[in-house]
Amino acid sequence: MATLIKLDSNENPFGPSPLAVAAMRAALAGCSSYPDDDASALRRKLAELHRVNTEQILVTGGLTEFLGMLARTFLGNGLNAVTSELSFIVYRIATQAANAQLIEAPMRQDRFDLDAIAAAVNENTRIIFLANPNNPTGTLVTADEVGHLLSHVPEHVVVVVDEAYHEFATHFATRRGVKYSRSLDYVREERNVVVLRTFSKVHGLAGLRAGYGIAPAQLMARISRQRASNSSQFAASSFALFFLRSNCFQGGLEIYHPLTIARGEKTTVCKRRSRSSSLFASRTSGHHRSPLKLELTSAQTNCR
Numbered sequence: 525m526a527t528l529i530k531l532d533s534n535e536n537p538f539g540p541s542p543l544a545v546a547a548m549r550a551a552l553a554g555c556s557s558y559p560d561d562d563a564s565a566l567r568r569k570l571a572e573l574h575r576v577n578t579e580q581i582l583v584t585g586g587l588t589e590f591l592g593m594l595a596r597t598f599l600g601n602g603l604n605a606v607t608s609e610l611s612f613i614v615y616r617i618a619t620q621a622a623n624a625q626l627i628e629a630p631m632r633q634d635r636f637d638l639d640a641i642a643a644a645v646n647e648n649t650r651i652i653f654l655a656n657p658n659n660p661t662g663t664l665v666t667a668d669e670v671g672h673l674l675s676h677v678p679e680h681v682v683v684v685v686d687e688a689y690h691e692f693a694t695h696f697a698t699r700r701g702v703k704y705s706r707s708l709d710y711v712r713e714e715r716n717v718v719v720l721r722t723f724s725k726v727h728g729l730a731g732l733r734a735g736y737g738i739a740p741a742q743l744m745a746r747i748s749r750q751r752a753s754n755s756s757q758f759a760a761s762s763f764a765l766f767f768l769r770s771n772c773f774q775g776g777l778e779i780y781h782p783l784t785i786a787r788g789e790k791t792t793v794c795k796r797r798s799r800s801s802s803l804f805a806s807r808t809s810g811h812h813r814s815p816l817k818l819e820l821t822s823a824q825t826n827c828r
């Protein structure tokens with residue numbers, strides 16, 4: 525019988541690194557204790573990696589949980605969040621769950637129109653959700669474009685830069701000679717910016733539910749009040765172990781599992797794997813789709 529591989533949420537078809545699996549197995553032996561509710565070890569490691577302070581990092585049960593916390597912190601009756609049309613579905617779900625309105629700015633030529641997003645902001649706007657790259661369209665906005673948007677956003681608005689696919693975007697933007705993101709600089713400058721990263725995609729750990737946000741400390745203190753106790757921290761401490769044992773994500777690794785192919789302004793996440801372990805992705809350019817073959821990087825092999 526054929527096996528169904530579920531990849532409709534851009535999961536990693538290669539699964540997690542065996543090092544991560546080993547770290548999680550080792551952590552299982554300690555699961556009779558309640559976890560470290562602050563995910564201290566992981567946050568310290570992430571803070572080091574991103575050159576921010578530990579209190580600027582919050583680990584949650586995936587970004588989906590973080591998005592809900594953001595909505596509960598900043599939105600409510602009579603308030604709104606702004607995003608682009610055709611963006612990540614959870615922005616709508618989280619906003620509506622907080623009894624607020626989601627305003628979707630129109631796209632221009634199938635890309636985010638950041639001027640339209642800025643123009644949609646009003647006195648009741650509290651959040652801009654910017655998926656970069658976007659899911660489901662796969663388009664990317666450059667660091668300069670985001671910088672331009674930020675200079676037009678009023679103080680009462682928090683800009684959430686959702687970089688769930690950060691590793692892929694960095695890789696392909698570098699190849700194209702484009703600066704992808706300066707979002708962490710904005711956090712270090714204490715701007716009203718929250719950067720989101722996840723372990724679900726490039727790390728192949730979607731089923732374990734862990735992601736994190738990086739924000740100025742004061743902003744993060746407000747968001748943290750929405751945190752549920754003892755949620756997902758068992759998984760988080762396993763990741764910390766993984767981080768401590770491996771240097772897969774620091775320096776040496778350009779990209780772990782290349783899932784996306786960038787062509788022009790479009791990227792599409794791969795949907796299937798060949799027998800030879802090469803990766804196929806669909807190219808969506810104009811009206812045709814053609815398979816592109818991408819060999820695994822040697823860096824990925826090193827992490828196995």
Ligand SMILES: Cc1ncc(COP(=O)(O)O)c(C=O)c1O
Nearest residue numbers: 586587588655659688722724735
């Ligand atoms: C743009 C974007 N943000 C956030 C998420 C949610 O990620 P997580 O698995 O960390 O909840 C996804 C997952 O599909 C996504 O595409």
